[in-house]
Amino acid sequence: MKKTIIFLMLLSLTGGYGVAQEKVLLLEDAVKQSKENNPEIQAARQKYLASKSGIIPVRNLPDPVLSIEYDSLNKMNMYGFTQEIPFWGKLSLRGKIAGNEAEMIRNGEYLSKELEVIARTKTSYFLFLAASKAVTIYDESSQLMKSIIKSVEAGYITGKTSQSDVLRAQVELSKMLNMLVIMKQERDAMQAMLNVLLNNKPDTLPGSPVEPVNYDFKYSLEELTAIALKNRPELKAAKNLLEKNKLSTALFKREYLPDFMIGYKRQYMSNTGEYAGHLDMVSLNLPLWFWKQRAMVAQSKQEQEMAQAQYTNMENMTYYDMKVLYTKVKTYQQLINEYANAIIPKAKQLLEISQASYQANKTDFIDLLDSQRTLLALRLEYYQYVVEYEKNLGELERIVGRELK
Known part of the structure; x- marks a missing residue:
């Protein structure tokens, strides 16, 4: 009967990755x-808007100067x-x-900062997801181990199992409970970091993160590179700086005039207040010290x-960044699919076989424990790969300059 309970809990352990919660936070x-x-992002946006507001003053004439004079010799008032x-x-x-300076700030500081914060938000979101899943996994595993301990202790009383098996199970449970505490701390830390990025209060509960339905990434490297060369904000900012310096050269050449x-x-x-005439004036400065303009x-x-x-x-770095990040995204995509479709199902099957063999007294407790450890490690690794996939995808989106769906 005890071993039947273990079998049912094993099925529960291998059947899902967590318990649904009411409040969720979508990515x-x-x-x-x-x-x-x-x-x-708000600070970078305001800096851009401030620079944009500075365009009108520099392209308009300086303020005129009004004057009121009194000529005591000729007894005249003069207004001009x-x-x-x-x-x-x-x-x-x-x-x-x-205008180019404003666009340079827009691309190089505002839009790039926005994409950077979005990438960090996605990374924190999936770190929060992985930590939450780890809490669930360790909680399920510890519940299973408690049931195993009861069964092993019962077997020890009847002489069917050794005391070492009981101690192994108890040590394994202690390790799981310790990791459960650690992962709860990690989950709280990732939740706090996410709150910082969302500008929430520290004690805000943002909701449980939701795992993606699939990890379908079908872009080619050539396609993404072309998009990045067109859209990357840092590349646009470098182009704005180049155009600004070209215009500055043209302006300094006009300083000869x-x-x-x-x-x-x-x-x-x-x-008497009688009109006594007027004066018209036109003057110009003489840029004689031409070596100053030449130096400018x-x-x-x-x-x-x-x-x-x-x-x-920056263009060369874009090619490099695209190659590295694209390779990482495709690699982790492949690992996620292999774990979900092949490796974890086989580990589940191995655990079921070990459980059946243990029920039939055809294998020892060590084999059952190893099978359980293997599945536990693989489930945790799966979510580590999810984090790496999403983190590198977020960085790829930052380089490309837009969201990739």
């Missing part, structure tokens, strides 16, 4: 919440204004430079070459 909901509430007007094209170039100052002044007799142009060209080198390096 897409976690990603949405982190995008909306994460402080790092002056306006500085940069040479044609300078304001437009300054606006384009500011003068800026203008126009003015208008009306005069009135101070004692040379510096800008060097920065342009630097930006080109940085862009080329």
Whole structure:
């Protein structure tokens, strides 16, 4: 009867990976919440918006200067204004430079930070999932071991099993209970990290993570690389920097050309208020110290070459990152499928055979214990591979610049 109970609990242990809970947290909901509430993303977004707001001031004329003067010699009041007007094209170039700086911040800091936080959120989500599953697995295994201990103790009383089998079972149970405590701590730590990324309060219970239905990844490396070269935010930011330096070179070349100052002044007799005439004024600065402009142009060209080198390096790193991450994703995808479809089912079958043999007194307790340990380890490894798959997939999405479904 005792061994029949063991058999039923073995079936329960091998039949599923956890107990469904009422409150769940879907991955897409976690990603949405982190995008909306994460402080790092919000800070990067505000920095981009601030840089975008700075475009209008630099591409518009400086403020005019109003003047009120009194000529004591001629007894006249004078009212006028002056306006500085940069040479044609300078304001437009300054606006384009500011626009490229804003786009560089958008791509290199805001969008890249958003993708980075999303990748970290997904990693934390699946670490939370793996820790939660480990708690369930160790809890199920410890319950099974308690039943085994009762059976072995009963056998020891009747002389069918040795005291060493009882001690082995008790030690194994102690190890499982210790690991159960450790994995509960790990689960709580992963939940806390997820709360940080979601900008939740520390004691918030976000809900239980949900395991994906399948791990179907059908993209080719060539397809993903083409998407990454087009969409990767860091690559776009490097291109923005290159364009900014090209525009800066064009602007510094225009510094050889003068800026203008126009003015208008009306005069009135101070004692009678009678109109006494007006003055028109046009002046320009003379950029005689041309070596200053020459140095600025040379510096800008060097920065342009630097930006080109940085862009080329980022492009090369994109090829490298895609190759490494794609290989890892495909590898862990294969491992997950092999564990789910072949290795774990065989381990279940081995445990059932060992249990049947133990019931028939055809094998000893060590074989049953080894079979149980093997299945336990494989179930834990399975979720470790799930974490690695999802972590590398998240990094791949960060490089590609979009979600991969």
